[in-house]
Amino acid sequence: MEQRKIVVTSALPYANGDIHIGHLVEYLQTDFWVRFQRMRGAKVCYVCADDTHGTPIMIRARKEGRAPEALIAEMRERHVRDFSAFQMSFDNYYSTNTPENRAFCEDIYAKLENAGALRHENVAQLWCPDCAMFLPDRFVKGTCPNCGAAEQYGDNCERCGTTYSPADLKDAHCATCGSRALETRETEHILFDLAKYRDYLKQWLPVHTQTDVANKLCEWFGEDQKLLPWDISRDAPYFGFEIPGKPGKYFYVWLDAPVGYLASLENWCSKHGEKFDEWWGDPEAERYHFIGKDIVRFHCLFWPSMLHAAGYEGPTRVFVHGFLTVNGEKMSKSRGTFISAQTYLKHLDPAALRYYYACKINNTTDDIDLNLDDFAQRVNSDLVGKITNLASRGAQMLGKRLDGRIGDLDEEGAALVKAALSRSDAIAALYEERKFSQVPVEVCRIANAANEYFDRHAPWKTIKTDPEATRPVLSAVLAAFRAMAIYLAPILPAYAEKAAKLFGESAWTWGSLGESVAGRTIGAYEYLAERIDPAAVEAMVEDSKPTEPPPSADSQKNAAAAAPANAAACPAVKPAIAFPAFDAVDLRVAKVERCTAVEKSKKLVRFELDCGPLGHRTIFSGIRSAYPDPSVLDGRQVVFVANLSPREMKGVGVSEGMVLTAGDPATGLAVLSPIAPVRPGDPAC
RNA sequence: UGCGGGGUAGAGCAACCCGGUAGCUCGUCAGGCUCAUAACCUGGAAGUUGGAUGUUCAAAUCAUCCCCCCGCAACCA
Numbered sequence: 001m002e003q004r005k006i007v008v009t010s011a012l013p014y015a016n017g018d019i020h021i022g023h024l025v026e027y028l029q030t031d032f033w034v035r036f037q038r039m040r041g042a043k044v045c046y047v048c049a050d051d052t053h054g055t056p057i058m059i060r061a062r063k064e065g066r067a068p069e070a071l072i073a074e075m076r077e078r079h080v081r082d083f084s085a086f087q088m089s090f091d092n093y094y095s096t097n098t099p100e101n102r103a104f105c106e107d108i109y110a111k112l113e114n115a116g117a118l119r120h121e122n123v124a125q126l127w128c129p130d131c132a133m134f135l136p137d138r139f140v141k142g143t144c145p146n147c148g149a150a151e152q153y154g155d156n157c158e159r160c161g162t163t164y165s166p167a168d169l170k171d172a173h174c175a176t177c178g179s180r181a182l183e184t185r186e187t188e189h190i191l192f193d194l195a196k197y198r199d200y201l202k203q204w205l206p207v208h209t210q211t212d213v214a215n216k217l218c219e220w221f222g223e224d225q226k227l228l229p230w231d232i233s234r235d236a237p238y239f240g241f242e243i244p245g246k247p248g249k250y251f252y253v254w255l256d257a258p259v260g261y262l263a264s265l266e267n268w269c270s271k272h273g274e275k276f277d278e279w280w281g282d283p284e285a286e287r288y289h290f291i292g293k294d295i296v297r298f299h300c301l302f303w304p305s306m307l308h309a310a311g312y313e314g315p316t317r318v319f320v321h322g323f324l325t326v327n328g329e330k331m332s333k334s335r336g337t338f339i340s341a342q343t344y345l346k347h348l349d350p351a352a353l354r355y356y357y358a359c360k361i362n363n364t365t366d367d368i369d370l371n372l373d374d375f376a377q378r379v380n381s382d383l384v385g386k387i388t389n390l391a392s393r394g395a396q397m398l399g400k401r402l403d404g405r406i407g408d409l410d411e412e413g414a415a416l417v418k419a420a421l422s423r424s425d426a427i428a429a430l431y432e433e434r435k436f437s438q439v440p441v442e443v444c445r446i447a448n449a450a451n452e453y454f455d456r457h458a459p460w461k462t463i464k465t466d467p468e469a470t471r472p473v474l475s476a477v478l479a480a481f482r483a484m485a486i487y488l489a490p491i492l493p494a495y496a497e498k499a500a501k502l503f504g505e506s507a508w509t510w511g512s513l514g515e516s517v518a519g520r521t522i523g524a525y526e527y528l529a530e531r532i533d534p535a536a537v538e539a540m541v542e543d544s545k546p547t548e549p550p551p552s553a554d555s556q557k558n559a560a561a562a563a564p565a566n567a568a569a570c571p572a573v574k575p576a577i578a579f580p581a582f583d584a585v586d587l588r589v590a591k592v593e594r595c596t597a598v599e600k601s602k603k604l605v606r607f608e609l610d611c612g613p614l615g616h617r618t619i620f621s622g623i624r625s626a627y628p629d630p631s632v633l634d635g636r637q638v639v640f641v642a643n644l645s646p647r648e649m650k651g652v653g654v655s656e657g658m659v660l661t662a663g664d665p666a667t668g669l670a671v672l673s674p675i676a677p678v679r680p681g682d683p684a685c
Numbered sequence: 686u687g688c689g690g691g692g693u694a695g696a697g698c699a700a701c702c703c704g705g706u707a708g709c710u711c712g713u714c715a716g717g718c719u720c721a722u723a724a725c726c727u728g729g730a731a732g733u734u735g736g737a738u739g740u741u742c743a744a745a746u747c748a749u750c751c752c753c754c755c756g757c758a759a760c761c762a
Contacts, residue, residue, distance in 0.1 A: 297757095373696080
């Protein structure tokens, strides 16, 4: 068989944040697969890059008072640092803000235009005069036209779920500067006519993705015109590539991001005397994208149809994986489970995470859970206690008493080693199919057999009576260990390298399994893996918790400072009412028993209130942005509307009233509280 | 609300497509060993496979309904 030629990619991390353990689920599994393919002798080019364009980058750079190029350069450095610490083996790590990427974008754009795949339409969009820019939906906030929830994003309401366009929002304002003087302006947009490729996608999907992904995406092929044209242009100011012949128009970041795979590959080719067309243009070569299920539609709808329309080869397969949960829940900053690569590295060995992820990751789109207790246990028992300890026992005994020379095997030992080697094809198949979680299972099975064998022959006894008779036993255990270390090499490259050194070898390939080590003298034993101290895990979690004081205090200060400048944004006084209308509102004081974040919601907190004689009440309030850690309100007294009709909050429960707050959510908001404690249930007026 | 995925011993998973005594790892309990990173070996306890109907000689496995969990739902990277 001819040597396989494989291009592999991981999704491009956005240059707006550091790498965290959630990202690593993807990068590490790609690395496992890539390293496996290299060991099998395939010619692999594993490319990735920073995703550098778009509005969030532009705005952040502006806020930090520097050029976006400076921001993305710094982020790239940080990403590269984190990746190399986790032993990622990219062949090329590039950037989307490069000449190669611009050239590919322009080429594809021209070919799409030629193919009649593009439409030019006028689109009405909100414009912020203060920022002098068009506002993407997520950069507009306002009151939901359906349910009246305040501070909703411009695309849909998180409280009632209604979707709408930003122009439908009441009280629409710019999420960046708070300006309410938004205008609607018409502007030309360029759209990719996705519906034209409906038939192509329909047959493409089942062959190139997992079945559950294909099923999910079939939703988009319903009768109700779901394949709307995809808007690929953005107006200036925008950080990205200007569209040729369209001054002031830029390629949308999601257009140029996947093109970045091609750019990175091209860059690698030019540095290594390779030809791009022999990798991406060759139908015999293979191309695989590893992605998370959040970006499926970009990689399985837009990307393949775009490549097809432009006459490029498409990916061979898109491998979709699930998300990471920690201790069964979404990663959370306040719980300390939003762990950055840097924080992890401060406390723990990257190999431990590589091993544990391997134990969990398979080829489905299910989420995987990093259970921190299980993590420490698993690494300590399996990797250290069961597997590594074999080398430690065997190598030290052989080194101390038998000159470290590996000898011939006895019959039972030969059977043990043969059984270990016989799993080679099965384990290779597991890697190939990305069923990584089964690899440690297989290896542990071998380790169990080796431990039993070791125990049965009690070499620690025979070494005292008949050392030479012990040699075959230790040799068999070490040979079995060597096979295990080779099997684990794609997952634990640093470990495998040290283990290979023990046997006087350098880099192992899959073919190394067939080589005999009889007659070799092993090197000095050094620790291959450290046990995880549960205290280190705890310290890492503590270290990940936010340390700054509750932002509510900050935002109050900011609000005060911003007040004069924002005077125009202050809402007008409502029409006058008579006293009875005011008196109809029954305001009471309550003591907060507990205030907690509502898990399913980004905005809601749940107040458990002690209302004195009025009893206990539960009230939901959309103030999470001002109180990311709502527990700071525990024990405080608050004022609430006691006679507001209870309201069913979708999916979270019934809210029995409304807690009063003051301030503008955009600039700072605080819960109202009596200046001195009063009795819960007392009226306020 | 729609769609996709899932619910199997204390924890994490396998078996489900192609029905046939429910399996693995960790933990737990009892015993052993002492070479090794307090590790390893032997044995035990623990599951009416989310619930209910149905098909069948036989259902974790097939069908229907219900409950619960997670995710996605289009210009937000």
